[in-house]
Amino acid sequence: MSKLFSPITLSAAEGTGLTLRNRAFVAPMCQYSADGEDGVATSWHLQHYGSFAAGxxxxxxVEATGVLPEGxxxxxxxxxxxxxxxxxxxxxxxxxxxxGAAAGLQIGHAGGKGSTYPTLPGFDAGTVPVSEGGWATFGPTDKAVFPGLADPIxxxxxxxxxxxxxxxxxxxxADRAGYDVLQIHAAHGYLIHQFLSPLTNTRTDEYGGSEENRTRLLREVTAAxxxxxxAHKPLGIRVSATDWDEAGWTVQATATIVRTxxxxxxxxxxxxxxxxxVAGSKIPVGPGYQVPLALELTQALADLDVAVSAVGLVANPDQAETILVTGQAHAISIGRAALGNPHWASAAAVALRAATPDAHIQPQYWRAHWS
Structure with missing residues (x-):
């Protein structure tokens, strides 16, 4: 039996939750492909997300999706x-x-990292001016989050x-659209993360200062x-478990707020x-470099019915299987490896000798895995 291709149930506040056919998830990844610049998904998104479902x-x-136009x-x-x-x-x-796949949506607000040029070849870097279709951005303070970005309000x-x-x-x-799972984006330096970290939140009101105050926005967003x-649909969150800075947000603080x-x-x-x-953080990037963070949260939350998924340069099926078998996480979110091969999961099922009909290899593509 392959752990990666065993079912997992994401619990819900009420009911039985959602049972998924395996533990290989697609991580949300920006596509910068709303051609009309109106937030509306296009044919690109249909084929893009459809290929993962078929894979x-x-x-x-689905990628980080703004809850407001300026988000x-x-x-x-x-x-x-x-x-x-x-x-x-x-x-x-x-x-x-x-x-045959479940659909999840990551919702977020970019805060001071909003109104930027797409991170695609051929585009400029920095903030898009209002005169070119950009907008005023908002943050916990009026200081720019990254060098080269406009100061927020x-x-x-x-x-x-x-x-x-x-x-x-x-x-x-998202519920009316039919999504099965919702994920609140509290990571990667966007608005909620900007409030969480003492590196960027220097407010002196009830939303700044102490850890309790800095987590207030996230708690109020989650409550709303x-x-x-x-209540019968799972609700999740994506976190940056650490800023990789001794003065910043920590994995211990992450465990505390997730428990709450x-x-x-x-x-x-x-x-x-x-x-x-923050720019210039000394992040030890390498295969599975964030898995130890997932392990810390898995252990810290072991008494709760909370599934922990690991993400970050997990590209090899054996690597993913080992993470799960050794109890470092309950599921794996695949990012760049899925961009390179939307059928990563089907190929992994073959590599791990789990390629049965339950592995959900599309019948039209079955022969490709045995050539």
Whole structure:
């Protein structure tokens, strides 16, 4: 038996949760392909996410999707804040379901890292000016997060309420679109992470200073999403478990807030990433470099019904299998390896001798794995 190709159930606040056909998930990865710069998914997204569903993954998580127009990372990023964006997501879900996969959506707000040029060949770097289709950005303070980015506007109480309601509205729209799982984006230096870390949050009100205050926005967002998102559907979160800076956000603080969110708001899945907040961090990038962080959270949350997924240069089926068999995580989120081979999961099933019909190799492609 392959652990990677054994089922896993993501629990929910009520009901039985969601049982997935295997433990190979697709990590959310920006495509910068909303051609109309209106947040609406296109044919590119249909084929992109459909290829993962056809490729044997059990859960396809759609890229960071802005809960407000100004919450997008770039003008070409997806949103879910009006009827056209919601309808486009429904097409993606229908595609994934038709190919036997569950569909998840990552919702977030880019904060001071918003309104940037797409991270694609041929584009400039930095903030897109308003005159070129960009927008004013918002953050915990009025200081730029990264060198080369425009200074954001410090959020006041009214602005914070708009963000919280944006997340709640996005959750309602994601449910109507048919998504099976929702993931709150609290990682990679975007708005929630900007509030969490003392490196970027120097506020002196109830949203800054102490760890309790710096986690307040995340707790209020999660509470609002929990109320809007059906209790029978799993609710997850993506975290940067560390800033890789002694003065920044830590894995211990991550474990504490995830426990709070699980106990108080029904979070049942945490996807463990890291970094993304400040330039120049000394990150020990290498194969599986974030897996030790997933292990720390797996151990810290062992008494809770919370699934932990590991992500970060996990590319080899044997590597993924070992992470699971040794109890370092409960599932694997595959990123760049899936971009290189959308059928990574089907190929992994063959490599791990788990290539049965339950591995969900599409019948049209079955012969390709035995040539």
């Amino acid at each position: 044997g993954f059990s859960l396809v998580v 997008r990372i770039s003008p070409r990023c997806l949103g879910i804040y009006d009827e056209p964006t919601e309808a486009a997501h429904a097409r993606i879900v229908e595609m994934a379901h038709g190919l 410090a959020l006041d109480r009214e602005g914070i309420e708009r963000v919280i309601e944006g997340f709640a509205d996005a959750a309602r729209r 999403v929990r109320e809007a998102w059906p 969110l699980a106990e108080d708001h029904g979070i049942t899945w945490v996807d463990v990433s890291s970094g993304g907040l």
